[in-house]
Amino acid sequence: MISRQDPAAVQGFLEDTSNLKHGWTPGVFFPESEEEVAALLRTAAAEGRRFTVAGNGTGTTGGRIPFGDHVIAMHRLNRVGGVTPLDDHTATIRAQAGAELQELQARAAAAGWFYPPDPTEKSCFIGSTVANNSSGSRSYLYGATRRHVRALRVALPQGDILEIARGQYLADADGRFSLDLPLAGHLSFLRPDYGMPSTSKHNAGYFSAPGMDLVDLFIGSEGTLGVILEAELLLRLAPAxxxxxxxxxxxxxxxxxxxxxxxxxxxxxxxxxxxxxxxxxxxxxxxxxxxxxxxxxxxxxxxxxxxxxxxxxxxxxxxxxxxxxxxxxxxxxxxxxxxxxxxxxxxxxxxxxxxxxxxxxxxxxxxxxxxxxxxxxxxxxxxxxxxxxxxxxxxxxxxxxxxxxxxxxxxxxxxxxxxxxxxxxxxxxxxxxxxMGGTLSAEHGIGKLKSEYLVQMYGERGIMEMVRVKKALDPYLVLNIGNLIPKSFYESET
Ligand SMILES: Cc1cc2nc3c(=O)[nH]c(=O)nc-3n(C[C@H](O)[C@H](O)[C@H](O)COP(=O)(O)OP(=O)(O)OC[C@H]3O[C@@H](n4cnc5c(N)ncnc54)[C@H](O)[C@@H]3O)c2cc1C
CATH class of the missing domain: 3.40.462.10 (FAD-linked oxidases, C-terminal domain)
Structure with missing residues (x-):
């Protein structure tokens, strides 16, 4: 796997469109396979490494900017698959995390289909749009990315690779998820215990709802719970x-x-x-x-x-x-x-x-x-x-x-x-x-720029609910530390 430490190669990974300054990293890894992503995570705790995941840097909240962590750059995992019709009105397409949205949209359009999520900046990566639940002008009718994700492949912080189809892992009546994984072993944790605002768009903090799907926990989690490797996305028939x-x-x-x-x-x-x-x-x-x-x-x-x-x-x-x-x-x-x-x-x-x-x-x-x-x-x-x-x-x-x-x-x-x-x-x-019953972020997410304000929205108890879920999946705190959850909350846990 290629890795770069020289300032010229690293500099671009210390920026996005947030203007957040003073990021730094010992080096950037460019995995070319899912297994290489998983291997980095698997050895992270033993090697004392933390990772920040980088998409294409169009984010507005400093989420991909490392503060001392190594970077996993998703650029080389960029394959877009073919279109598979489901019926006369819908189809699916699979794309790796580093595929550009504009390429996926073009591929869908060439086959007569249409991918509705449309953040204005089309050079963003598919994995980032899932990690951020991105939306755009057409979300008024079609909703955000969440509504278009049918399945995900995720590298979990301890190095397991998990394929999650919608409907496969649902929170039980108590709100509990249970998973058995080769490396992480038996995981059992409750969904975050808080309500969500009644806005028609909301993208601040982990998703939570009765009977929720595990897919929805990863969507919008801003890379704190796992690295999105690939997504199966829903297409619609292109409008005439x-x-x-x-x-x-x-x-x-x-x-x-x-x-x-x-x-x-x-x-x-x-x-x-x-x-x-x-x-x-x-x-x-x-x-x-x-x-x-x-x-x-x-x-x-x-x-x-x-x-x-x-x-x-x-x-x-x-x-x-x-x-x-x-x-x-x-x-x-x-x-x-x-x-x-x-x-x-x-x-x-x-x-x-x-x-x-x-x-x-x-x-x-x-x-x-x-x-x-x-x-x-x-x-x-x-x-x-x-x-x-x-x-x-x-x-x-x-x-x-x-x-x-x-x-x-x-x-x-x-x-x-x-x-x-x-x-x-x-x-x-x-x-x-x-x-007014509103939300801190409806689409851009929280990243590092707005995490202090998230405390105002959920209260300290709500943030600790996110910490609990984060630690269930990432007990050694190796992934995207500083995004969403203010760092001090990891230390304040008793
Ligand atoms: C002019 C402009 C207009 C925009 N308009 C909109 C809009 O209308 N709607 C909207 O929702 N957004 C909008 N955005 C924001 C931005 O385009 C989206 O947030 C986009 O999803 C970021 O993609 P990226 O590849 O550039 O990600 P980056 O900026 O590189 O990363 C964003 C975050 O995603 C995480 N991440 C990246 N890849 C992965 C992965 N594979 N797994 C886990 N985590 C990952 C990073 O760690 C980081 O936290 C706009 C931005 C600009 C500059």
């Missing part, structure tokens, strides 16, 4: 056509009325994506898109799947909803074909690029949220962010998955004093969102 549109609103009442009606389905529309751009996001975008109408209070991006038979009715339903919500349909930017879709996709991609360009001219990094609240409180979340940032005179943008009451706030500090104030505001916003 997709209609997409950017709808402009001159006032916020119209915009939120539109969202409420689109969500209720009462207007004859059935969106698969409902995404918000606030006025500040549009100001950034205007640098690249001067045709954005002046005086716009915000925009909503929608997508709906159609067929040649119902395309016209779909268009009419959206046009009429726009008009009745005060959004001039003749000004909207609609896409009816692949070329148009690509143009609107590029528009959405452009926002983080422009924000990053702006940040590169300042000395500070952004402070950003990934929180969601119960669906009915979407507007309250937006107003909470807007009012708090306006009161501080911050430069900020609010955008994202409004259909799931899940908005990203990016505060863009101009100097250290503003950065400190933004961090203080972030803490207050976490408290407010949790009091």
């Amino acid at each position: 056509k997709v209609f997409a549109c950017l709808c402009w609103f001159m006032d916020e009442d119209g915009l939120f009325g539109f969202i409420d009606r689109a969500r209720s389905g009462g207007s004859g529309v059935a969106p698969r994506a409902l995404e918000l751009f606030d006025r500040h996001s549009l100001e950034f975008l205007r640098q690249s898109y001067p045709a954005i109408p002046q005086g716009t209070a915000g925009a909503v991006y929608i997508e709906e799947e159609t067929t040649p038979d119902d395309e016209e009715a779909c268009l009419e339903a959206w046009m009429s909803l726009m008009e009745s919500s005060g959004s001039p349909s003749d000004l909207s930017w609609a896409a009816l074909d692949a070329e148009g879709m690509a143009r609107l996709r590029e528009f959405r991609h452009r926002l983080p690029v422009l924000v990053n360009e702006w940040l590169s001219r300042q000395s500070e990094s952004k402070v950003s949220t990934d929180m969601a609240v119960p669906d009915a409180q979407a507007r309250q979340l937006y107003e909470l962010y807007r009012d708090a940032c306006e009161a501080e005179s911050f430069t900020f943008i609010i955008f994202g998955h409004i259909g799931n009451a899940h908005l990203h706030l990016n505060i863009l500090p101009r100097d250290r004093a503003e950065f400190d104030r933004a961090k203080a505001l972030y803490r207050k916003l976490v408290t407010r969102v949790l009091a």
Whole structure:
């Protein structure tokens, strides 16, 4: 197996998109087989090694950044298998953890199928999207990665390789999982004893529910319970056509009325994506898109799947909803074909690029949220962010998955004093969102950046529930230490 210790090769593994600094590692391993991953883990405790798993570095929370641990880089485990139809509407595909999402999506599309999970950055690895339960704009209709995982192969921290098909290992009536493994022996542990928020997206901490499937414990566990080696994923029949549109609103009442009606389905529309751009996001975008109408209070991006038979009715339903919500349909930017879709996709991609360009001219990094609240409180979340940032005179943008009451706030500090104030505001916003019944993370996960705030969400007792599950599977604490669970909680256990 190739391993590298030289600074030039290692440097890229000390970064992701979080801007978390001061990571370091004695070396990076590039396993080429499942057995090589398992062998690293099997000897870890005896050799006094810990490992951090690295995907392709598009994560936003520092999860793949090591702080003294060795790195297992998944890049060479990148095979994508063929498509196996299950029936007329669904199929499966297997992919190794280091396969890029865009390759899997292309492979599925070439066979006439469609893989819905779609984090905006398509160069991410399949294993990471499972470890992080990633989602994206289409998750409004299709849900996050969790809903599309049929089976996993996982290297457990003591070196066993476990294949888990859905339905194979379920928590019993007491919430207990029991497993017999060649190396780890008999494992018996209860699912985490805590409730989950009633948001429609949630991605903070280990999943827990009565009768839950072991597959769901690994999904979203951010590499703390095992290394994802391979996943069997569910595909759907590719839609015949997709209609997409950017709808402009001159006032916020119209915009939120539109969202409420689109969500209720009462207007004859059935969106698969409902995404918000606030006025500040549009100001950034205007640098690249001067045709954005002046005086716009915000925009909503929608997508709906159609067929040649119902395309016209779909268009009419959206046009009429726009008009009745005060959004001039003749000004909207609609896409009816692949070329148009690509143009609107590029528009959405452009926002983080422009924000990053702006940040590169300042000395500070952004402070950003990934929180969601119960669906009915979407507007309250937006107003909470807007009012708090306006009161501080911050430069900020609010955008994202409004259909799931899940908005990203990016505060863009101009100097250290503003950065400190933004961090203080972030803490207050976490408290407010949790009091609304919300979640700390709806899609990006916790990583190392947000683990201290996870304590606020679950309380110390909840975090100790995660420690208990972690130690049942990883008794020598060799894997992804520092992700999700603050390190101090391993030491504080009695
Ligand atoms: C511009 C931009 C837009 C984004 N939009 C979205 C979005 O809409 N929705 C969304 O959900 N996310 C989004 N993301 C976040 C990111 O793309 C996802 O979290 C993605 O899953 C990370 O993949 P990666 O391969 O880059 O993982 P990395 O950043 O390398 O690692 C992420 C985490 O996964 C762990 N990990 C990686 N591989 C494995 C494995 N095989 N087994 C166990 N653990 C593993 C790592 O240890 C780390 O904790 C966005 C990121 C960017 C930069």
